[in-house]
Amino acid sequence: MKKRVLIGGFMHETNTFNPFPTGIEEFKKYGFFYGQEIIQKRRQTNTELGGFIEELEQAEGIEIFPSIFAGTMAGGIVTSATFDLVTSALLNTLRETQVDGILLALHGAMVAEGHDDGEGDLLESIRELVGPNIPIVITLDLHATLTPKMAAHADAMVIYRTYPHMDKAERGREAAQIMLRTLAGEISPTVAVAKRPLLIGPPQNVLPSDEPMRSIMARAREMEKLSQVIAACPAHGFMQQDVPFAGVGTAVTTDGNPELAQSLAEELADLLFQHRRDYLVELPSPEETIALAARSSRPTVAIADVGDNIGAGTPGDGTALLHEILRQGVKSAFVTLWDPEAAQLAAEAGVGKEITLAVGGKSDPLYGPPAEITGRVRTITDGIYLNREGMGYSAGVIGNMGLSVRIDSGELTIVLNSIRTSPNNLMHAYAIGVYPQDYQMVICKGGLAFREAYKPPIVNSYIQSDTPGYSSCNLERFSFKKLPRPIFPLDDI
Numbered sequence: 001m002k003k004r005v006l007i008g009g010f011m012h013e014t015n016t017f018n019p020f021p022t023g024i025e026e027f028k029k030y031g032f033f034y035g036q037e038i039i040q041k042r043r044q045t046n047t048e049l050g051g052f053i054e055e056l057e058q059a060e061g062i063e064i065f066p067s068i069f070a071g072t073m074a075g076g077i078v079t080s081a082t083f084d085l086v087t088s089a090l091l092n093t094l095r096e097t098q099v100d101g102i103l104l105a106l107h108g109a110m111v112a113e114g115h116d117d118g119e120g121d122l123l124e125s126i127r128e129l130v131g132p133n134i135p136i137v138i139t140l141d142l143h144a145t146l147t148p149k150m151a152a153h154a155d156a157m158v159i160y161r162t163y164p165h166m167d168k169a170e171r172g173r174e175a176a177q178i179m180l181r182t183l184a185g186e187i188s189p190t191v192a193v194a195k196r197p198l199l200i201g202p203p204q205n206v207l208p209s210d211e212p213m214r215s216i217m218a219r220a221r222e223m224e225k226l227s228q229v230i231a232a233c234p235a236h237g238f239m240q241q242d243v244p245f246a247g248v249g250t251a252v253t254t255d256g257n258p259e260l261a262q263s264l265a266e267e268l269a270d271l272l273f274q275h276r277r278d279y280l281v282e283l284p285s286p287e288e289t290i291a292l293a294a295r296s297s298r299p300t301v302a303i304a305d306v307g308d309n310i311g312a313g314t315p316g317d318g319t320a321l322l323h324e325i326l327r328q329g330v331k332s333a334f335v336t337l338w339d340p341e342a343a344q345l346a347a348e349a350g351v352g353k354e355i356t357l358a359v360g361g362k363s364d365p366l367y368g369p370p371a372e373i374t375g376r377v378r379t380i381t382d383g384i385y386l387n388r389e390g391m392g393y394s395a396g397v398i399g400n401m402g403l404s405v406r407i408d409s410g411e412l413t414i415v416l417n418s419i420r421t422s423p424n425n426l427m428h429a430y431a432i433g434v435y436p437q438d439y440q441m442v443i444c445k446g447g448l449a450f451r452e453a454y455k456p457p458i459v460n461s462y463i464q465s466d467t468p469g470y471s472s473c474n475l476e477r478f479s480f481k482k483l484p485r486p487i488f489p490l491d492d493i
């Protein structure tokens with residue numbers, strides 16, 4: 001008899017300081033699939049589901065049972081209606097169909113109305129339904145806010161090791177292998193989580209390629225060489241999140257040894273915490289940023305618009321840097337903004353027309369005011385593109401920027417998108433005919449994730465700018481209420 005493995009997922013990175021709730025329509029813009037559509041849309045993609053599918057399809061005696069996948073761009077708190085809809089759809093498939101194992105792609109930092117621990121609550125309701133004997137193996141983003149509840153209801157956790165996250169399919173395959181070995185009776189995984197009072201994230205010094213993360217990741221790899229250790233994973237957590245269990249964490253999965261799992265998780269968490277001062281960075285103001293980029297001898301300069309990092313749940317229409325570009329008379333720059341209204345107006349004007357319009361700065365006073373630009377409409381597209389291999393995130397996945405318009409004013413190029421799009425795969429620019437390498441500077445609505453798309457020879461230097469917004473790393477700007485205190489760097493511990 002074949003063993004049946006449910007695959008599915010529910011992914012959202014929730015910025016609780018973004019006041020706009022995330023409803024089902026936001027998931028439908030990016031990824032919302034039932035049944036076989038999951039396999040059609042995600043087979044051979046660099047995603048966790050791509051990895052699950054590849055590994056399970058190669059295995060003997062396994063039937064893949066695709067349930068539901070809902071994943072969208074980071075943003076405000078998920079509505080309770082959406083959380084209930086996705087959770088009950090998943091539970092219903094489990095009520096109707098008996099499975100031998102459950103493989104889920106989760107983010108780990110989802111907050112829904114009434115659910116501070118989105119993934120913990122989801123896993124708890126699955127566990128209640130299927131009982132203790134059906135293995136649940138999950139993948140998580142490196143920015144997961146781990147909780148003991150997640151560990152209590154999952155059997156194994158696999159977390160991205162890379163940042164930018166280029167190992168999604170690889171981690172998916174790893175999780176699927178753990179599932180296959182469990183179903184074969186070779187292992188009996190158990191996972192432990194450890195937490196520390198520390199908030200870290202982009203644009204801080206947190207890349208696994210640099211110290212101190214490099215040594216911490218190396219220690220995790222050493223732990224995985226110990227017998228009984230299946231996976232040892234640090235998770236950065238997500239800084240702009242006001243929840244009672246915020247902060248860095250670690251998850252260690254062992255073969256039936258919960259004490260070992262807990263002690264290694266604690267050791268790895270201690271390492272993360274010991275280095276707490278090494279992650280901190282000082283950033284230039286928007287004014288200083290543009291002046292630095294304009295005189296840089298190492299163009300193209302990629303500027304991280306730190307407060308308006310779409311991948312950390314911001315609107316993407318912040319104009320702080322564009323205002324400086326205009327004020328300082330910068331000649332050569334590429335700027336992308338989320339502005340459906342201006343995109344519509346520009347599209348109505350038509351290709352070749354010169355127009356003057358107010359762009360960006362419409363979502364929240366923090367991100368405004370709008371900037372007035374005059375330029376020629378060059379390109380109008382439906383915004384559909386394919387994320388390609390070697391160009392950044394999510395190779396093989398169809399991206400959708402919605403109606404998008406390119407406007408040129410000399411060598412200043414503004415692209416207006418109607419659906420918020422992270423600059424994490426270069427195709428977001430190429431699809432509208434923009435070659436970022438042609439400009440002195442490019443404004444990236446991101447923190448660090450875009451660096452796999454924007455790297456040499458496309459760009460030759462980086463500046464991280466202290467712009468205002470929901471993804472600012474200046475945590476004093478936020479009013480935390482549920483956060484456990486003391487916590488570094490808000491408290492000097």
Ligand SMILES: [Zn+2]
Nearest residue numbers: 141142143165
């Ligand atoms: Zn992440």
